[in-house]
Amino acid sequence: MPYTAPTTEQRFALDVIADLPGLAALPAYANASPDMVDAILAEAGKLASNVFAPLNKVGDRTHARLDDGLVTLPPGFAEAYAQYVEGGWAGLGVPEAHGGQGLPFAVAVAVQEQLTSANMAFALCMMLSQGAIEALAAHASPDLQARYLSKLVTGEWTGTMNLTEPTAGSDVGALKSRAEPNPDGTWRIKGTKIFITWGEHDAAENIVHLVLARTPDSPPGTKGISLFLVPKYLPDGTRNDLRCVGLEHKLGIHASPTCTMSFGDNDACIGWMVGPENGGMRAMFTMMNNARVQVGLQGVAVAEAATQHALDYARTRVQSAKFGGGREPVRIIEHADVRRTIMTMKALTEASRALVYLNAAAVDRAHAGDAEGQGLADLLTPISKAWATDIGVEVASLGVQIFGGMGYVEETGAAQFLRDARIAPIYEGTNGIQAMDLVGRKLHADxxxxxxxxxxxxxxxxxxxxxxxxxxxxxxxxxxxxxxxxxxxxxxxxxxxxxxxxxxxxxxxxxxxxxxxxxxxxxxxxxxxxxxxxxxxxxxxxxxxxxxxxxxxxxxxxxxxxxxxxxxxxxxxxxxxxxx
Amino acid sequence: MPYTAPTTEQRFALDVIADLPGLAALPAYANASPDMVDAILAEAGKLASNVFAPLNKVGDRTHARLDDGLVTLPPGFAEAYAQYVEGGWAGLGVPEAHGGQGLPFAVAVAVQEQLTSANMAFALCMMLSQGAIEALAAHASPDLQARYLSKLVTGEWTGTMNLTEPTAGSDVGALKSRAEPNPDGTWRIKGTKIFITWGEHDAAENIVHLVLARTPDSPPGTKGISLFLVPKYLPDGTRNDLRCVGLEHKLGIHASPTCTMSFGDNDACIGWMVGPENGGMRAMFTMMNNARVQVGLQGVAVAEAATQHALDYARTRVQSAKFGGGREPVRIIEHADVRRTIMTMKALTEASRALVYLNAAAVDRAHAGDAEGQGLADLLTPISKAWATDIGVEVASLGVQIFGGMGYVEETGAAQFLRDARIAPIYEGTNGIQAMDLVGRKLHADxxxxxxxxxxxxxxxxxxxxxxxxxxxxxxxxxxxxxxxxxxxxxxxxxxxxxxxxxxxxxxxxxxxxxxxxxxxxxxxxxxxxxxxxxxxxxxxxxxxxxxxxxxxxxxxxxxxxxxxxxxxxxxxxxxxxxx
Missing domain, CATH: 1.20.120 (Four Helix Bundle (Hemerythrin (Met), subunit A))
Structure with a gap:
């Protein structure tokens, strides 16, 4: 499915809603000059259109496949990932101190939107790595950062989040994975994690798993959870004792391997603690909050792609005369009800984009030390996540409707947008959980x-x-x-x-x-x-x-x-x- | 996925909304005594639960398959169809004069709801046959009726509707299939039809295609369309010159073969005209109108099945403490937001059921000669079709959400309901077309x-x-x-x-x-x-x-x-x- 990055719209939303000039005036984001941002949006747009988009249907049809613990991506994905690394895109929003380009999260979000519109299943890999970078940058020791962060920032390695277990989904505090101390300061990790996005694949040299687990005698619930860095390959190059033991057969995002991960089958899975003992939830929330903004962004991105796709069809498909308007069949975009649908798709897409960009800019201001920015980011995050992902599903479903019978047939691609979009209201905290967060914590804050x-x-x-x-x-x-x-x-x-x-x-x-x-x-x-x-x-x-x-x-x-x-x-x- | 027919609810809706006692007082529906209706709902409920439901996931996984013009149904479907025939279900709503049981459409609809909840893809076959029966009963000559109707009423043969062509979807009047007269009064049919539901399969001895086509020198648009009966096997037992040349790869209803049908590749496809020349649209509307009620019913049926499925999960899945309610995890049905979702599913399901049953009863009263019943049926049909099918999609999507991550995984079955339901707002006239019908014709009638x-x-x-x-x-x-x-x-x-x-x-x-x-x-x-x-x-x-x-x-x-x-x-x- 062809995709054209909406760079004029994105740049306008960045300027007017995210206050890009204001962000660029902050020392941390001095690199975000207008020319630089234009160049980034244009270049990333090409990567999205020319490299990511052509693989979207391939990935949907082929699926990621598991064989003896190893996951093979659909054809072309590993090569496309190499182009992403080569372009230096993985470090876009990472501070220069950690080897990144020091651009605002808001700009990184605009780029991630393009990649996600073009290929949501693939762009999930980048999203998870960005979360891992953020958690390690904020909480890992300088030694761990030196060994792992730089490879994540270049994109040579990818990252994951390991929270969910069969009886601990929304209720993270119920998790049972264990971590036992080794004499050398490392930890032995043991447990099974499910729904691990991009938990195993063949496009990067190493995979850096961030795993929540309990240390011995830790208090129950979320207060007794610690975060561990658990690499697929240990520093000496040997395989760590962890493997992918299953892939989910999902409604959509087929190219994204959703793994069941088994850690420590041979009691030899080595991990390093990130942040303080029992401080895992705080570290995880660092990455989860921004991941929630990024999942909201997935709603925007699929809505944009579905709108482009449906508009293109509506402008060419000829069917029926206008209501009360003679006998001459017209292109369906001329029918008032189709026009209502297209306008609804456009309005919802642009509104949700604006909300997510506003949220991302508030995150940037919070990072720069602005307490009001932090308060705004906290308030907006559950709204961005839930409202924008509902919009992703709604707009994708309207897109199917525009195509009529052809929308129900998989070859058009309209149905794939709906199948892909449907995960976003579920993961990273269901939309119901977001609503509880909004009325529970955020409404009363300050x-x-x-x-x-x-x-x-x-x-x-x-x-x-x-x-x-x-x-x-x-x-x-x-x-x-x-x-x-x-x-x-x-x-x-x-x-x-x-x-x-x-x-x-x-x-x-x-x-x-x-x-x-x-x-x-x-x-x-x-x-x-x-x-x-x-x-x-x-x-x-x-x-x-x-x-x-x-x-x-x-x-x-x-x-x-x-x-x-x-x-x-x-x-x-x-x-x-x-x-x- | 287990399914329990909601017979108490159905019977109550039939009594209170469809006015079953009033219908049973009409001579045509004297068979619809309370005891008879209870027995029917109970028996059909068993067929749905014990025979149709166990095949629902099988059909989704296996798909109907095409090989050299012949379609093989998923395992178990042909045997289940034989049970349907043996039970005499095909003739339930058919007048006794045509060999049926003479029960009201409203009662037939309640049975069809059960079968559809249990297995929508399969129950589509029955729905199409019922439409063909209705069209032939109303418009075919006694001779054609004698040869074809009785076999459809027993269910030994199945029926189809052939309207759509690549450039004639919503705009039926744009169709190009031709019919040329033969000296013996039959017609030679030539053309390609797409999206033909159950157009070819191996569960019945013969398939009776009702095909819209143009006779020579017919006027343009819908006024020049005639209806033809075109059997797969001719009366002498030879194959007619028609075949299935393709199956669609669809988002859902995988067990339902959606065929591209080619008629007259060898200029030897024989058909018989049904009703007068150029009177095809009127005959087709006879079956389309009731098919629209039945498609609305599909929304109700999937909503019912998805609600049962989600409720069952919500009553057993334990996750998180109540909002503001301590630390003890509860079954998710106890969470207010889940309860809102379940209540929304239930309320929408029961409201849409009531509307469709009211509509079906109005059709019954119209058949019995009641002009007000006809006016009501006409008015309600687009609303039933569009509103109830939107509800089917919405409720199925809420069901996916109740399951959380497990809802996105195909093995649970929640996602299948969503995929299956998504066709209903599209076929039998898109919901946009229904809205045009409502404000165009129905709002102004009388x-x-x-x-x-x-x-x-x-x-x-x-x-x-x-x-x-x-x-x-x-x-x-x-x-x-x-x-x-x-x-x-x-x-x-x-x-x-x-x-x-x-x-x-x-x-x-x-x-x-x-x-x-x-x-x-x-x-x-x-x-x-x-x-x-x-x-x-x-x-x-x-x-x-x-x-x-x-x-x-x-x-x-x-x-x-x-x-x-x-x-x-x-x-x-x-x-x-x-x-x-």
Missing amino acids: GGAHWKALLGEVRATLSDLGEDAELKLITPWLQDALDSAHTTSLWLAAANNPDDVAAGATPYLRLMGLTLGGWLLAKQALASRAHPDPQFAAAKRATARFFAEQLLPQVQALAASAMRGASLFYAISEDGLAAA | GGAHWKALLGEVRATLSDLGEDAELKLITPWLQDALDSAHTTSLWLAAANNPDDVAAGATPYLRLMGLTLGGWLLAKQALASRAHPDPQFAAAKRATARFFAEQLLPQVQALAASAMRGASLFYAISEDGLAAA
Whole structure:
């Protein structure tokens, strides 16, 4: 499936939403000059279009395959990975102190979006490695960093996250893998991990596994978990005692090996502790939080790819005359209902992109020491993850619908986008878990300062909109959404019964996503007045208005749903639910 | 995947929504005594659970396979089909005059729901045959009926619908297949048809294809199309000149052979005209309309199966402590967000079932000569088809989410429900086409008498609800929905610009589905007061309230969306849409 990187749109979102000029003014991101960012987006776009995209269907058909503990990637993947390494892309967002290019996470996210649009299953490998780099950069000893970080930053080695076990999924604290100390300061790791993305493959010389396990006599739950670096190959070049013992047969992302990993079958799996004993959850959250932003990004990326794909078809497929419009068949893009679908796809894609870029820029500001940036990043992360991944699935499904019967046939590729996208609401913490995180931790952080500040920014945009003859048409819709978001936030923050809060969490997360999405598109519409391309500016205005009129009204329904409490959810007994 | 037929729920919906006693009082349906219907639901439920369900995953994995024009079904399918025939199920809803059991369509639909829940790909075969029976019963000559109908009614032969061609999908009038007269009154058929469901297989002795084609000098478009009966085997036992030349590789329903059929490669494909020349569209609509109800039913059926499947998992899977509730991990059904999901699945399933059963009963009353029944059936058909199939996809996707990572792994079966369900919004007229049918033809039929009468029934239920201490809590939500449905209907009926009407069609269809769904659940809640099982009655009340509070508020958002007109949809030029 051909893919064209939307560089104009990405650059605009980086400038207007991520405040790229502001980021570039920070010492850590001085490399992010406009010319440099343009060059990066253009070059990465070529890699995505010319190298990653042509392998997307190949990977879907061929799958990663396991034979005697070794995973073979689909044809072409190892060569493509070598090109990625050669281009130096793995270190894009890594600080120069660790051998990277020191660019903002927001810019790295824009590049990762391109790679993911082109080939989500493949780009997952890069995403996991970035998480491993981040965890090691923040928590590993200088000695461990010296031995492992540089090879991850060049991309010669790849990284993984090993959390999940059969009875410890969402509940990480229930994990049972063990780590016993060796006299030389290393640890013997023993346990089975499931759903390990890119846990084994043949495209890199070594794989650096980050593994959560319990040390002897550690306290129960999440407080007794430590993080270990467990390489596939030990420093002396010998194989470590770990292997891939199974691959999942999944709905999508077939080229991504989802491994069951067995550590220490022969009691000889060597690992090194990362960070302090029992400090594993904190280290893991370092990488998990950014991974959540990146999974939200997967939603954006698949939505973009599916939209391009469907638009291309809608512009060429001729079928039926227009409703009430004579007998001449037209290209289906001319049908109002198809146009609604395409506009919905476009509006959701651009809104979710803006939200994820805003989130990424907040992460950058937090890294530079900005406490407000940290608060904003924390608040936005569950919304980005859940709302954008729901959008990925929805937009991909709309894409299937645009193709009609051809969308249900695998050869078109529309169905693959839907199958691939469907994982993103599940992994890295299900969207339900994200909603609990939002209403549990994030809503109350710093006395609610962060959501209040954010909704304050929406209010400021409303007053700017009022001064624009066309864009003031957005204000009633955005004002209603803001009012509902505000009321619901207050209601949930004040609710006493945890069940009532949990019951409202998912609709609340969605209404925040919608409100913020509508706001960010409105902000872009305002800023587009200064854009050199009048066609682009007109599209931004129309998209913001479409989102406001067609999608923002859902906010009130979600608010009503969020503030009803839990009692009705439990009114039917379990036996009553199961009675047939 | 185990499946238990929800016979109590089905019987209740038949009684309360389809007015089974009223149908049984009609001479045509005198066989539909309560005892008979109970026996049928129980027996068909066994067939579904014991014979169809165990083949569901087998079919998904094995696929139907094509070799040299012959299709081999997955193992066990031919034997299961023989059991279906032996049980006499094929003739259930066929009038006794044609050798059937003379039961209402509504009862046949309840049986078909069971078979479809258990194995959608397989039950499609039965659905197509039922459509062929209906078309031949209504339009074929007595001679053709004598030769073909009886074998279809016993199930010994199966039937197909051949409409689609590569450039004639939604636009049936664009088809190019030809029929040339033979001196003996038969026709020579020539053409290629695609997406022919169960177009070829090895489970029946013969396959009766109903094929749309053009006779020489026929007028262009739909007015020049005739219907032909084209059997796989001719009356003398020789093979007709037609064959399956390809099978689609589809997202789901893998056991259902989706065939490319080539007719007349050797100019020797014999067919018989059904109904008058150029009258093919009318005959085809006879079977298409009921097929649309049955496709809506597929949404209900998959939703039911996915709900049972997810509920079973949620009651056993232990993961994480309750939100704000200590450290003890609980079964996930106890988490409020999971409970919301399960209740949403249940409420949507039961609401869509009620709508489809109401629709089926209206078809029955229409068949018995009731003009109001016909008007209601016509109005409801696009809503049943589109709203219920969207629900099938939504509920199946929620089911995947309940399973978390295990839902993305194919072995659980949750993903199969999603893959299978995804075809239903596409075939038998895409859901967009249904929305056009609703606002184009159905809204204006008889001066709007039918939608007004239907909304009048909603109003009557509102006043009944007001007299029940608990159920009156539903009234504000249902009243708001009714008001919005009424306003939007009037707006669309009065709109002058066809683009504006088409632009509002999809949200209008959805808001009608939601409003009617909420109404029918409220009706059931009222009627449940007389139900002998207090647990069942309590569940009906809670489900109706849940739907009203949690789902009906979406109606206002949809109404706002439906009444905005089309101008914003076309504000971005096509080049602007495609610019990256």
